[in-house]
Amino acid sequence: MSQQSLEQRFQGLPATVRQKVDAVIDDAKVALKVRVGELLADKDEVAEHAVTTAGRVGAKSGEVSELTAIMPLKPGGAERLRKFFKLVDGNLAGAGDVGTLHNMRFVFLDGDTKLLFATAYDGEWDPYIDDFATKIPEMMDHLFGNVEGWPGIHSPEVKDFIVQYQLPAEAWFVAHPNLTVAGATRLKRLDRTVQSFLTELN
Amino acid sequence: MSTDHGSVPNLADVQAAVLQPRPTPYAGTYLALRIDDRRQARALVQRMLPMLDSVASFDAERQVSLAIGFSFEGLRAIGVPEDSLATFSPEFQQGMAARAAELGDLGDSSPANWEGPLGSKDLHLMLVGLAPDTPRLEAILLLARDALRDLPGVATIWQQEVFAAPNEREPFGFKDGIGQPAIEGAAIPCTNSREEPLKAGEFLLGFEDETGSIAPVPQPDILGRGGTYAAFRKLHTRVADFRQYLRDRAADRADEELLAAKVVGRWPSGAPLALSPDRDDPELGADPHRNNDFQYGDDPRGLKCPLGSHARRMNPRDAIITGEVRLHRMIRRGTNYGPPLPQGVYEDDGADRGIVFAFIGAHLARQFEFVQAQWVNDGKFIGVPAEKDPLVGANDDGQFTVPRTPIRRRFQGLPPFVVNRGGEYCFLPSLSALRWIADLDT
Numbered sequence A: 001m002s003q004q005s006l007e008q009r010f011q012g013l014p015a016t017v018r019q020k021v022d023a024v025i026d027d028a029k030v031a032l033k034v035r036v037g038e039l040l041a042d043k044d045e046v047a048e049h050a051v052t053t054a055g056r057v058g059a060k061s062g063e064v065s066e067l068t069a070i071m072p073l074k075p076g077g078a079e080r081l082r083k084f085f086k087l088v089d090g091n092l093a094g095a096g097d098v099g100t101l102h103n104m105r106f107v108f109l110d111g112d113t114k115l116l117f118a119t120a121y122d123g124e125w126d127p128y129i130d131d132f133a134t135k136i137p138e139m140m141d142h143l144f145g146n147v148e149g150w151p152g153i154h155s156p157e158v159k160d161f162i163v164q165y166q167l168p169a170e171a172w173f174v175a176h177p178n179l180t181v182a183g184a185t186r187l188k189r190l191d192r193t194v195q196s197f198l199t200e201l202n
Numbered sequence B: 001m002s003t004d005h006g007s008v009p010n011l012a013d014v015q016a017a018v019l020q021p022r023p024t025p026y027a028g029t030y031l032a033l034r035i036d037d038r039r040q041a042r043a044l045v046q047r048m049l050p051m052l053d054s055v056a057s058f059d060a061e062r063q064v065s066l067a068i069g070f071s072f073e074g075l076r077a078i079g080v081p082e083d084s085l086a087t088f089s090p091e092f093q094q095g096m097a098a099r100a101a102e103l104g105d106l107g108d109s110s111p112a113n114w115e116g117p118l119g120s121k122d123l124h125l126m127l128v129g130l131a132p133d134t135p136r137l138e139a140i141l142l143l144a145r146d147a148l149r150d151l152p153g154v155a156t157i158w159q160q161e162v163f164a165a166p167n168e169r170e171p172f173g174f175k176d177g178i179g180q181p182a183i184e185g186a187a188i189p190c191t192n193s194r195e196e197p198l199k200a201g202e203f204l205l206g207f208e209d210e211t212g213s214i215a216p217v218p219q220p221d222i223l224g225r226g227g228t229y230a231a232f233r234k235l236h237t238r239v240a241d242f243r244q245y246l247r248d249r250a251a252d253r254a255d256e257e258l259l260a261a262k263v264v265g266r267w268p269s270g271a272p273l274a275l276s277p278d279r280d281d282p283e284l285g286a287d288p289h290r291n292n293d294f295q296y297g298d299d300p301r302g303l304k305c306p307l308g309s310h311a312r313r314m315n316p317r318d319a320i321i322t323g324e325v326r327l328h329r330m331i332r333r334g335t336n337y338g339p340p341l342p343q344g345v346y347e348d349d350g351a352d353r354g355i356v357f358a359f360i361g362a363h364l365a366r367q368f369e370f371v372q373a374q375w376v377n378d379g380k381f382i383g384v385p386a387e388k389d390p391l392v393g394a395n396d397d398g399q400f401t402v403p404r405t406p407i408r409r410r411f412q413g414l415p416p417f418v419v420n421r422g423g424e425y426c427f428l429p430s431l432s433a434l435r436w437i438a439d440l441d442t
């Protein structure tokens, strides 16, 4: 698209949106300004992906929240964790028992002295910490026992401990903000039912 | 290990009302007292101690019980030291009104609209008397009033009469008080043979609970151990609205009854939909050996009992949900207040009627508050984020789904049928803790 027609598209956006975009990214290419401007002007899209807060720390979009924490490892902690992850081929399938976890990852930082833990999960984390701890307590303690000062998953201090290392995301995007893990499971089941129904019809 | 420091609760030290089922039928009174003079309040506790039964001394024939609970402000007013107060659970310290956002107490249910003095800092001591009939209730109340004689520093600021008809129907017309948890070492018959008894620490402070650990006990030990928390709420019921909502959507009278049962999860007689999905079965409803002896595992889609029905939400049993059912169980002591709306009446008569709902459990946050927030006022745990409890949820244009083959029924525009008129969190001390309180010298 020509520079001029992009400029026209930008001018076609509501004045309030143009002002906002100009105030923050005045120096950006007009193509980017158009994209951001059109995004901001799409009220339904903006509303569906609105970012709220997941409780004490962390961002939430629709039903899906993020938790990012960087925690200091005990000496030899990274080595022990690596051994464990290798044993299971990096596969943490049992975590599905929790029922609200979309994904999680473990990354070593700063020459194996720190652990980055990042996860996306449904709803608020605080009320479900006990359920989490009861479903997979051994796994939680085994993994996080390598973190300096880990109080144990059953300790009343565990929430404060995690919050202390949590870094709130400044931006957070979820493709389907209102699709929970349980909802996705239901859709998969529905799809299977519909597919087999259609197959039988044939 | 000796009994009072072991893992088995000493039932001779636990207030009877904590574990003993209430009589049926019953007449009861809630009294709220304000403490203006701590020494007089201690004298009252001292005088009442001989009237209080423990779980062990409770006379199942007499069925009369009196219970004492303290709000956080009440413990402070009677002189429990500040360093001890700081060891109580944070939710209890804040009190129920401060937890309105977590509990969904908004709009008509918000503390600003509560009935005074509920939700104020004046509510210190709660006395609850329950008996099988009015004369016996009068007798215990007489004793309680006598204990209050020449103690002007302890003022009665609120009183609520409660009662049940012999058929035990709650205001919406359904038998109530059936589902209760089984508890390890409680010496109380369990009604669901398929529920493994819950660890005592779920219901009494100082014992191992379902997480495998012992939660922090309010200090000193003598004050906290063997005690527990209660949450009481005066819940007004909009019975005419409930009946009208169903009538407007039902095909006929029988469909109206079916829909109401789908909302509750049981038929009016108490017969569970899980065992009798198509019609009421009064014999089943009346049989205490059978009316709670069931699971939901054979009904994953909720074709018999909807996943969203009140009773199934409040205890999903073996159904697959997000989280662990056993961490969110509760003892309930619901009691009716106000005149029932006669059967067949669809117009509101303006009378105040409802339930004085009482929760008992050792974990306010993960039992009562969790259930209110996640199971009553949310639907994510059963995979329907858009739905709340159809009977007691804070609905505003709410939705309720009744699974059916080939096509589900979906109901929209649900209004709230229950409004909170106010309540408080209380601590129910053990008998030895009450003695400790009576002997305080602060």
Ligand code: HEM
Binding pocket: B170, B171, B172, B174, B175, B176, B177, B178, B179, B180, B235, B236, B237, B264, B266, B310, B311, B312, B314, B315, B330, B332, B354, B355, B357, B368, B371, B372, B376, B392, B418
């Ligand atoms: C006015 C308000 C309410 C009414 C009319 C009501 C009515 C009922 C009825 C008819 C039942 C089925 C009979 C039974 O199992 O005892 C029931 C069960 C139950 N309700 Fe409610 N209820 C109310 C509020 C609440 C609230 C606020 C909670 C929790 C926060 C709650 C928790 C329960 C539980 C745990 C059960 C037993 C479920 C089981 O074990 O199967 N109820 N209720």
